[in-house]
Amino acid sequence: MEDLSDIRHEIDDIDNAILDLFQKRMDCAERVAAYKRTNNLPVLDRSRERAHMAALADKAPEDLRTYTEVLFQLLMEASRARQGKRLAAEHAPKALAAIDQACETTADLFPREAYVACQGVEGAYSQFAADRIFKHPLISYFESFEGVFRAVETDFSRYGVLPIENSTAGSVNKVYDLMMQHDFHIVRTTRVKIDHNLLAKPGTTVEQIHDVYSHEQAINQCAGFIERMGLTPHVVENTAMAAKSVADSDRTDVAALSSRACAQLYGLDVLMRDVQDRDDNYTRFACISKQLEIYPGADRTSLMIVVNHRPGTLFKALAKFYALDINIIKLESRPIPGRDFEFMFYFDVECPVTAPEFRTLMATIGDACEECRYLGSYSEVL
Numbered sequence: 254m255e256d257l258s259d260i261r262h263e264i265d266d267i268d269n270a271i272l273d274l275f276q277k278r279m280d281c282a283e284r285v286a287a288y289k290r291t292n293n294l295p296v297l298d299r300s301r302e303r304a305h306m307a308a309l310a311d312k313a314p315e316d317l318r319t320y321t322e323v324l325f326q327l328l329m330e331a332s333r334a335r336q337g338k339r340l341a342a343e344h345a346p347k348a349l350a351a352i353d354q355a356c357e358t359t360a361d362l363f364p365r366e367a368y369v370a371c372q373g374v375e376g377a378y379s380q381f382a383a384d385r386i387f388k389h390p391l392i393s394y395f396e397s398f399e400g401v402f403r404a405v406e407t408d409f410s411r412y413g414v415l416p417i418e419n420s421t422a423g424s425v426n427k428v429y430d431l432m433m434q435h436d437f438h439i440v441r442t443t444r445v446k447i448d449h450n451l452l453a454k455p456g457t458t459v460e461q462i463h464d465v466y467s468h469e470q471a472i473n474q475c476a477g478f479i480e481r482m483g484l485t486p487h488v489v490e491n492t493a494m495a496a497k498s499v500a501d502s503d504r505t506d507v508a509a510l511s512s513r514a515c516a517q518l519y520g521l522d523v524l525m526r527d528v529q530d531r532d533d534n535y536t537r538f539a540c541i542s543k544q545l546e547i548y549p550g551a552d553r554t555s556l557m558i559v560v561n562h563r564p565g566t567l568f569k570a571l572a573k574f575y576a577l578d579i580n581i582i583k584l585e586s587r588p589i590p591g592r593d594f595e596f597m598f599y600f601d602v603e604c605p606v607t608a609p610e611f612r613t614l615m616a617t618i619g620d621a622c623e624e625c626r627y628l629g630s631y632s633e634v635l
């Protein structure tokens with residue numbers, strides 16, 4: 254039997270040789286970058302990469318072919334990232350120019366007062382979020398999320414506030430799907446702690462309740478409670494509308510899952526408090542605008558990416574973030590309507606908009622995907 258430490262010594266020697274060669278390869282990449290700068294060429298040369306990769310895969314033993322491709326994919330990614338750093342400024346794409354301009358023209362302070370579109374009615378959680386983002390939001394309510402997107406697109410409201418994800422129930426799919434169909438930018442996000450309560454008309458007892466109304470997400474966040482109590486859930490547009498409809502109803506066997514603020518607002522009693530299945534229940538909201546506005550301190554960026562339907566394409570996009578040491582905070586995928594199981598990937602990444610790696614990312618992300626849409630850079634307020 255071979256000795257383990259002997260084999261590991263051998264691995265150490267091989268890795269040292271690889272490291273030496275890796276440095277040499279990266280030096281070559283620098284020289285290629287200098288050539289490209291002089292000759293005004295882009296970093297990515299797809300046909301060279303394809304031909305080179307095919308030649309390498311051909312030389313590799315059959316059982317190592319996939320590993321070989323993964324290894325060289327990463328090496329090329331690193332070499333492009335290093336070149337991108339040098340060439341980012343020269344080959345600044347449209348998105349970077351727009352980002353620079355937005356950074357220059359956006360006010361230093363986020364507005365305290367503004368016209369804001371929210372979905373729902375008075376008392377909706379979107380209202381709490383709007384109150385947190387702006388000191389004095391002048392809120393218009395819309396029945397649907399689509400109404401909020403349209404209000405912003407048509408300049409009816411300068412901003413819109415939309416729920417995007419919940420820590421218990423996950424992403425708000427409808428909002429992500431609408432993002433594909435509308436033009437907008439993200440200028441801020443916030444997190445609101447959500448406590449759901451069982452609200453009913455004054456004088457009603459818990460025992461009388463059979464049917465419970467709320468938003469789909471709230472129903473999901475209280476699924477255990479609903480089952481334990483033997484209640485029948487009914488989905489309505491949002492939690493505040495649920496409270497309003499219970500208040501307007503003649504029935505005495507209905508209740509709403511909603512906020513305590515809504516109990517006050519609609520004259521309902523709180524029959525049970527904090528009935529959500531988890532106590533650490535938060536919802537993240539995004540504040541959207543029509544114009545790109547980037548306020549000082551923006552350290553998060555949202556991107557929508559479409560990659561080809563081939564093995565390794567998402568990996569290539571992910572490798573780009575990895576090579577630049579950029580942390581991905583969220584990755585969501587949604588099917589693209591009308592395209593056979595093709596997906597749109599939403600990325601939230603953590604990187605100050607002023608960091609050089611952000612510029613490199615924006616200058617080169619287009620090389621790793623079929624389509625890339627920049628949604629904005631912003632900070633999250635707590």
Ligand SMILES: C=C(O[C@@H]1C=C(C(=O)O)C=C[C@H]1O)C(=O)O
Pocket residue numbers: 281282285296297298299301302305328329330332333336
């Ligand atoms: C190094 C180059 O730049 C890029 C990186 C490559 C690599 O690391 O092998 C190949 C092609 C280019 O996309 C080059 O053009 O040769």
